[in-house]
Amino acid sequence: MTQQKAEPAEAEGRRTGSSVPTSQLDLATEFLDRTTPLGRVRQALHRYPALSPAIVIVVAVIVFGSLNPRFFYANNLSLITQQVAVVGTLAVAQTLVILTAGIDLSVGAAMVLASMVMAQTASQNGVPAPLALLIGLVVGLAAGALNGVLVTRLKLPPFIVTLGTLSIFLALTLLYSNSASVTGQSMPDLITSTGNTFNVAGVNITYGVVMMLVLYIIMAFILNTTAWGRHVYAVGDDPEAARLAGISVNRVLMSVYVVAGAIIAVGAWIQIGRADAASPNAGTDVNLDTITAVVIGGTSLFGGRGTIWGSLLGALIVGVFRNGLALAGLDVLFQTLAVGILIIVAVSIDQWIRKVRK
Amino acid sequence: MTLTDPEPTVSDPRGRKPVLEAKRLVKTFGRVVGLDGVSLELYPGEVLAIIGDNGAGKSTLVKCLTGAEVPDEGEILLDGKPVHFRRPQDAREAGIETVYQTLAVSPALDVASNLYLGREERRPGILGSVFRMMDTAGMRKRAKEELITLGISTLQDVTVPVENLSGGQRQAVAVARAAAFGSKIVVLDEPTAALGVRESGQVLELVRKLRDTGIPVILISHNMPQVFDVADRIHIQRLGKRAATITPQSHSMTDAVAIMTGAAQV
Numbered sequence: 001m002t003q004q005k006a007e008p009a010e011a012e013g014r015r016t017g018s019s020v021p022t023s024q025l026d027l028a029t030e031f032l033d034r035t036t037p038l039g040r041v042r043q044a045l046h047r048y049p050a051l052s053p054a055i056v057i058v059v060a061v062i063v064f065g066s067l068n069p070r071f072f073y074a075n076n077l078s079l080i081t082q083q084v085a086v087v088g089t090l091a092v093a094q095t096l097v098i099l100t101a102g103i104d105l106s107v108g109a110a111m112v113l114a115s116m117v118m119a120q121t122a123s124q125n126g127v128p129a130p131l132a133l134l135i136g137l138v139v140g141l142a143a144g145a146l147n148g149v150l151v152t153r154l155k156l157p158p159f160i161v162t163l164g165t166l167s168i169f170l171a172l173t174l175l176y177s178n179s180a181s182v183t184g185q186s187m188p189d190l191i192t193s194t195g196n197t198f199n200v201a202g203v204n205i206t207y208g209v210v211m212m213l214v215l216y217i218i219m220a221f222i223l224n225t226t227a228w229g230r231h232v233y234a235v236g237d238d239p240e241a242a243r244l245a246g247i248s249v250n251r252v253l254m255s256v257y258v259v260a261g262a263i264i265a266v267g268a269w270i271q272i273g274r275a276d277a278a279s280p281n282a283g284t285d286v287n288l289d290t291i292t293a294v295v296i297g298g299t300s301l302f303g304g305r306g307t308i309w310g311s312l313l314g315a316l317i318v319g320v321f322r323n324g325l326a327l328a329g330l331d332v333l334f335q336t337l338a339v340g341i342l343i344i345v346a347v348s349i350d351q352w353i354r355k356v357r358k
Numbered sequence: 359m360t361l362t363d364p365e366p367t368v369s370d371p372r373g374r375k376p377v378l379e380a381k382r383l384v385k386t387f388g389r390v391v392g393l394d395g396v397s398l399e400l401y402p403g404e405v406l407a408i409i410g411d412n413g414a415g416k417s418t419l420v421k422c423l424t425g426a427e428v429p430d431e432g433e434i435l436l437d438g439k440p441v442h443f444r445r446p447q448d449a450r451e452a453g454i455e456t457v458y459q460t461l462a463v464s465p466a467l468d469v470a471s472n473l474y475l476g477r478e479e480r481r482p483g484i485l486g487s488v489f490r491m492m493d494t495a496g497m498r499k500r501a502k503e504e505l506i507t508l509g510i511s512t513l514q515d516v517t518v519p520v521e522n523l524s525g526g527q528r529q530a531v532a533v534a535r536a537a538a539f540g541s542k543i544v545v546l547d548e549p550t551a552a553l554g555v556r557e558s559g560q561v562l563e564l565v566r567k568l569r570d571t572g573i574p575v576i577l578i579s580h581n582m583p584q585v586f587d588v589a590d591r592i593h594i595q596r597l598g599k600r601a602a603t604i605t606p607q608s609h610s611m612t613d614a615v616a617i618m619t620g621a622a623q624v
Binding site: 047221225226227228230231233234237238240241242244245246247304305 | 446447450456458460462463464465466467471472475476477478480489490491492494519535
């Protein structure tokens with residue numbers, strides 16, 4: 001009986017922060033509870049980094065939908081998902097790298113290289129389609145491994161490494177393809193199948209979009225429930241602490257870049273389906289678009305903080321803004337302007353959230 | 359080169375076997391002699407402090423014991439058996455855990471994740487073996503039990519990110535991590551250097567509790583009052599050698615400083 005009484009009393013004390021003098025943590029909780037409503041918002045955003053992009057996309061959809069009802073038309077929603085598929089897929093790779101406090105400027109170039117290899121081996125060298133995809137995957141893995149080796153062995157900053165490999169992959173693509181595109185008709189069906197659609201409630205969904213979503217589900221699972229996922233966060237958060245805890249920082253970094261390479265290869269396949277062609281000049285801005293998606297999605301450029309779902313929301317936000325502003329009759333320049341403002345707002349929010357850390 | 363081992367000034371009063379023993383360790387860096395035949399004994403259930411001036415070889419000695427450096431000569435015995443640590447991981451696997459002054463915890467991860475960082479446990483069955491899922495609930499439960507065993511009552515909620523904790527609490531997490539999982543010896547390298555007075559007190563309290571649970575502790579510190587407060591024996595390094603091993607009862611703080619600086623000999 002006495003015990004039953006004691007428990008609610010303690011819970012009460014914890015909530016109001018008035019009693020339980022021995023407990024330091026309750027003092028800390030009390031301090032947090034005492035903060036302003038704004039402080040609480042900050043605390044919530046700190047705990048759930050994907051919250052702010054989730055709010056933004058809901059508001060954006062409501063606003064653009066009320067500005068122009070055509071926004072909600074099935075073919076328009078279908079178009080948005082298709083436009084988001086490639087950037088969204090590569091944003092998975094970009095998120096992994098950024099979580100380790102790195103950055104990958106070469107995602108787009110590596111994707112184009114892999115897509116040219118897939119398309120050209122299948123259409124011109126008579127390689128069977130599944131094997132061509134596999135060769136493309138190997139190219140993606142090799143590109144990721146090159147980045148990983150340069151970051152972990154030569155200890156170069158990821159920004160510099162991928163700035164260099166961006167040019168290298170671009171040059172390799174042009175050399176390999178003789179600057180010529182490969183059309184969809186000249187490729188086996190399997191290679192372009194990611195652009196095929198099926199119908200869900202009137203909305204046409206491409207298989208590429210489905211593949212992107214599956215990638216998000218897999219990566220969310222890995223990051224949240226496996227030791228490797230936790231190590232990715234730990235390495236980005238504080239590499240020295242991770243090393244002292246017995247984590248091989250270089251091995252984690254290397255694996256992140258290699259996994260990113262595999263995801264980039266999947267992105268290459270989706271890109272071919274989306275464009276119904278493989279062009280050496282495609283995806284020049286994709287690297288920046290993925291960084292935009294990741295940053296708007298609430299992942300910190302300083303590493304160790306963020307969620308994979310935030311990046312999907314980030315990619316969708318960019319897609320929705322571009323589409324919605326176009327439907328609202330605004331010039332394309334305003335789309336770019338809006339994306340720029342979004343980035344700065346997102347990073348400002350991140351900085352503000354990070355101030356919770358004492 | 360023959361090295362005479364200076365006899366320990368205070369031998370173990372109860373005649374126990376040392377848990378960890380270093381015999382005549384020599385470590386040179388080019389022409390600089392870091393360790394010049396240092397011996398050290400750590401007995402079960404004691405706090406052994408290591409003090410010494412800068413350059414006396416404290417760090418090198420501890421690095422040799424924790425696998426961060428490999429001694430040129432001499433041997434290290436753990437439970438009476440020779441061990442050869444090539445890297446810190448070897449020492450850790452042998453049961454020697456080290457806590458560094460730099461508050462080496464991952465700020466964004468929660469308390470339980472930090473305790474299990476680098477040795478996450480997987481769920482039983484196919485979920486763990488094929489899907490590699492971590493046993494998050496189980497780790498949180500055991501982390502909580504571990505904290506209660508160590509008497510760290512201030513860390514009730516193991517799901518709080520470590521960055522929301524005070525410096526003393528963060529160091530408590532680091533110490534708890536070192537003490538958990540059946541470690542044999544905990545080495546604390548200047549654990550209070552980055553902390554305030556009150557927080558240092560919390561960490562020292564934890565050191566005592568650690569000893570009371572039977573885990574011997576090696577404490578490296580510059581802070582004489584702290585050392586005399588918490589240590590059972592004090593190993594004094596001077597010029598790469600062991601100048602003496604004293605106890606807070608046998609010598610005063612002034613004596614210790616005198617031995618450390620060479621003003622007095624034992």
